Amino acid sequence: MRLAVVSPFVDRRHGTERALAELLERLVREEHCEIHLYAQRVEGVSFELSATAGKARIAWHKVPSISGPYLLQFLSWLFSNWVCRTWDRWVHGARYDLVLSPGINCLDADVIIVHALFHRLQELARAEKLPSAAPGILRRLHRRCYYALLSAFERRIYSDPKVSLAAVSPRIAELLSKYFRRQDVRVIPNGVDTAQFSPAARLARRGQARSLRHFREDDFILLLVGNDWGNKGLPSILEALPKLLDLPAKLLIVGSDAFAPSREMAARLRVLDRCIWEPARADILDAYAAADVYVSPSREDSFGMPVAEAMACGLPAITSVFAGVSALLHDGADSFILRNPYDVELLARLLRMLCEQADLRTRLAQAAAKTALEWTWDRNAADVWEFLKEVNAKKDSA
Secondary structure (H helix, E strand, C coil): CEEEEECCEECCCCHHHHHHHHHHHHHHHCCCCEEEEEECEECCCCCCCECCHHHCCEEEEECCCCCCCHHHHHHHHHHHHHHHHHHHHHHCCCCCCEEEECCCCCCCCCEEEECCCHHHHHHHHHHCCCCCCCCCHHHHHHHHHHHHHHHHHHHHHHCCCCCEEEECCHHHHHHHHHHHCCCCCEECCCCCCCCCCCHHHHHHHHHHHHHHCCCCCCCEEEEEECCCHHHHCHHHHHHHHHHHCCCCEEEEEEECCCHHHHHHHHHHCCCHHHEEEEECCCCCHHHHHHCCEEECCCCCECCCHHHHHHHHCCCCEEEECCEHHHHHCCECCCEEEECCCCCHHHHHHHHHHHHHCHHHHHHHHHHHHHHHCCCCHHHHHHHHHHHHHHHHHHHHHC
């Protein structure tokens, strides 16, 4: 099968892009697909890339990019990848069985794997109070405009029954039904690399990872990984920290979001000295190795891959019902799942229990690692492949 895959970038530092990299590797290796990847940047993909389609199973067609606000970048990306694909079709005679996109990346996709719903993120942004003058006000206003634009494209594309949709969690499938009346969505959960993320791998690097950050042996390290810290639940974690001042609790935050707003909040709550911010990195195992518990009381998260990876590493995890991965978990057995991500009192009590009760941490950690063994990228890729074959057969018969 010849696939055109459209994604701004592919790497292993971000959830959607990591999932795409894992999928493409397996479609090439196991199903012998010929993949033409239209992207601005590609990093950390293990199979060989070639700019010449005839000399490799995958060809990277580099799409030009521009700098500037997200709104401008997105509109430029839509136009540029369309131009590149149109040029290849008219000039080079390129023909593809299907156009595959992880999200809204083009207007002519046959199959979209939905990793996030900006319609829902727009609702959350509207609920956020914006003071008339405050640091970061322009950034938040820009984010709202960006979400509004993506929501408009979602309404146009996701409502079209000719576009086949797969969702990375039952929650995303429910939201697609709610917003766009799509009852035909295939649920294909993300996976986790349990060879890379395992209790043994985490423990082998624990000493070095903690020493690098100057953590003491008795420090109790909470970890949050993500790129939209507000929706990942960082405000609730920061509000819980003052209730744990008698404990050696510290918070490690890893991701690509703006540092200033959360640093200001931490300073206001007088817990700034207990927080460490780090940029996103490809070697995320180092962060899991430094931690004692993973905490993400998500306000909205399509799946929550860091939760899955942390659990695979044998870390106790706290998340919420608004994270897609929660549908695969068992509250109180392999994790703690908050029904209300704004319940700071309950969050603080759970963190205190995990800090003070070593046997509870051990029980949850062992159960978490066992649960994570059920989530494999091989299963994910096999399910996506079956879905692609079905869509292609329907397209051929149309």
